[in-house]
Amino acid sequence: MLSRSRSSGRTISSRIKRILDLTFLGVTLAVALGLLALLTTFILVLINSSHLTLIRYGISLLGNPKWAPSSNHFGLLPFIDGTLITAxxxxxxxxxxxxxxxxxxxxxxPRWISEPLGYLVELLAAVPSVIFGLWGIFVLVPFMRTSIDPGLARANASVNHALHVTIPLFTGPILGSGVLTAGVILAIMIxxxxxxxxxxxxxxxxxxxREAALGLGATRWESTRMSVLSYARVGIIAAIILGLGRAVGETMAVTMVIGNTDYIPTSLFSQGQTIxxxxxxxxxxTYAxxxxxxxxxxxxxxxxxxxLAINIGARLMVWRLVKTTGGGGIE
Amino acid sequence: MKFNRDRRRRIFNWVASGLCFLCVVVALIPLVSLLYNAFLNGLHILSISFLISAENPVGICVPGNCSAGGIGPAIYATVVVVGTAALMSIPAGVLAGIYLSEYGRNRLGRVISFFTDVMTGTPSIVVGLFAFAVFVYFSRAHAFSALDGAVALAIIMVPTVTRTTEEGLRLVPNALREGAYALGIPRYRAVLQIVLTTGRSIIITGAVLAVMRAAGEVAPLLVTTLFSPQGFTGFGNPAGLLGPVIFFYATGASPLLVRAAWGASLLLILAMLGISLAARIALRNRYK
Incomplete structure (x- = not known):
């Protein structure tokens, strides 16, 4: 009854309402689709802007070890190596x-300990990469040079001597900066x-x-190892892959401690370069x-x-997990 | 015999727990060291004049002036460029998030949501080169410009804002929406006035965190805004933001500039600590 009293204005206003509703849906949908379009554009633009080398060298650049832009050598192998080793x-x-x-x-x-500690660990993620780099240059690199690297070099030498092998992991001049230090700083960041x-x-x-395991007389650790970790396995693997993705794409902190030489690293002490x-x-x-x-x-x-491959793989795992366990707030 | 085994298991339980605790301690050592060094090297240089005065890009002492200069222009440039990026990315991200949460509970919505997640993992340097490539294509003269950098930062921020908006709005109880529809309120107004206002604290927190992260970015700026000791001199010109200032000063040879880099870092760290604490307090116990 209430609506009938204003029925003449109502049909028009409900039509306007409908139009506005559809407009709003259209706008939000367009923006959301824009995100997908952005990702596609991304790949297309990068392919288009690298067509000169793509046509001339194709993917052979990936296996070519020589990078010397001045003489038109654009081998990316040293950087792919550097990226894989540091990661x-x-x-x-x-x-x-x-x-x-x-x-x-x-x-x-207990909760009162895990809450603040968890917050502190997550603070590490909020520190800008360049500040890790600054800390890396003035704190981590000298620390590695004086306290970590010499010990590793001695250990490597004695193993080589004892077993009559030449493992080239921790050999060569100790500079402090280099592949190993870059890996350490990446570890902190992921x-x-x-x-x-x-x-x-x-x-x-x-x-x-958990309760089932504890009820059978398992200790906390046994319950965690046997019934919790195995249950959460997929999520943990996804977490590790996402960490790998972050390590591969991380730029500034690595740039500031890896030493930036365009050669394939010969040991973990060598300087190098990631992509x-x-x-x-x-x-x-050289962009000119x-x-x-x-x-x-x-x-x-x-x-x-x-x-993209890393992230799609990890996210698929997480999403499948969310579907099978009915959520649980995994992002 | 059995007694011994039980004791061994109990001891092993304690050892394993202790090792796990040790992992937390080890992971926090770098954080403590970083904060300690930032305060140690940055605190004494952090003053009002450091924050507002112009840079001394040469970084050497001239008679009568032996200071590292200030980071005023860099702060101004950061506010302008990151602010522009926020103006581009936050409305877009919120709209996309609204679609995903309110209309996107279907296959298309899930696909978009999935790829938005994937986009958050795109290396920022690649985003920078993408923005560069797009700008070079349209105008070679403006390939290195403040606007270029703002676009790159906006692209980096959008997925984060979208996903936090989606997550935030999903936490709004359905009863609120149903109540609004029952009152005859059209859907768009229910979304804008009721759902959005109820979920706003999470959206604002997500947006602020995205802005904060953009303010500390360097990699995409190295190939877009470049660097300028004058800070910001127009959207068509290169600009010198706080992050790149830290990078160039830290890798330069002058101890004065290194000090300035620590000062600028401490400023960013303090802002980051303040904002993340505020975000935590704002979201404490909400929707739990």
Whole structure:
């Protein structure tokens, strides 16, 4: 009855309402689709701007070890090597630490301890990369040079001597800066990523899973190891892959401690260059030559495709997990 | 025999727990060292005049003037360029987030949401080169410009803002929407006036964190805004933002400039600490 009293104005206003509703939906949908378009444009633009080297060299640049833009040598192998080695070091250090952190914070510590500690660990993720770089130059590099590297070099030498082998891991001049230090700083930077996503994965494990193990007489640690970790396995693997993605794309901190030489590292003490640090370091000095600019964009394209593959893989795992366990707040 | 085994298991439990705690301690050492060094090297240089006066890009002592100069122009440039990026990315991100949360509970919405997540993992240096490539294509003269940098930063911010908006709005109880529809309020007004206002604290927090992260970016700026000791001199010209200032000063040879880099870093760290603490307090116990 109430509506009938104003029915004459109502049909018009409800039509306007409908139009406004559809307009609003259209605008938000257009912007959301714009995001997809952006990602596609991204790949297309990078392919288009690197067509000079793509046509001339194709993907042979990826296996070519010589980078000398002045003589038109654009081999990207040293940088792919540098990227893989630094990321591997970072994962080797960060994965055990992050898992320990995630287990401690979600399984072992009471809430009043895990809340502030978790906040502190996540603060690490908020520190800008360039500040890690500054700290790296003036604190980490000297520390590695005086306290870590000599010990590693001695250990390597004695192993080589004892076993009559030549393992080239920690050999060569000790500079402080280099591939190993870059890996360490990357490890520090990806710990918050891996630990916080692993934490979410552990948190999503249903409580009965723990109680069942504890009820059978398992200790806290045994319940965690046997029934919680195995349950959260997929989420933890996804966390590690996302950490890898961050390590591969990280630029400034690596640029400031890796030493920036365009050669394939011969040991972990060697200086080197990652794809990202190559762009950050040398793009400005060489972009004016069209061929060199194209080579940089091809490097960026390679980096984009690597990180896309990594992220798509990890996100698919997380999404499948969310679907099968019915959520649990995993991002 | 059995007693011994139980004791061994209990001891192992304690050792494993202790090792896990040790992991937390080890991970926090770099954070403590970084904060300690930033305060140690940066605090004594952080003054009002450092924050407002112009840079001394040469970084050498001339008779009568032996200071590192200030970071006033860099702060101004950061505010202008990051502000422009925020103006571009926050409305877009919020609109896309509204679609994903309010209309996108279907296959298309899930696909967009998925790729938005994937985009957050794009290396920022690649975004920088993308912006550069686009600008070079349209105007070679403005390939290195403040606007170029703002576009790059906006692209970096958009996915984060979108996803936090989506997550924030999803936490708004459905009863509020239904109540609005029951009162005959059209859907767009229900979204704008009720859902958006209820979820605003999370959206604002997400946006502020995105802005903060953009303010500390360097890599994309190295290939877009370049550097300028004058800070910001127009959208068509190169600009010198805070992050690149830290980079160039830190890798330069002058101890004066290194000191300025620590000062600028401390400023960023303090802003970051303040904002992340504020965000934490603002979101404490909300929707839990």
């Amino acid at each position: 591997a070091i970072a994962l080797l250090i960060a994965v055990p630490l992050s898992l320990g952190i995630a287990i401690f914070l979600s399984e072992l510590a 710990i918050p990523t891996i630990s916080s996503i692993s934490r979410e994965a552990l948190r999503a494990v249903p409580q009965p899973q 990202a640090s190559l762009i950050a370091n040398e793009f400005l000095s 030559s069209p061929l060199a600019a194209s080579a940089f964009l091809e490097a960026a394209l390679v980096l984009l495709l690597i990180t």
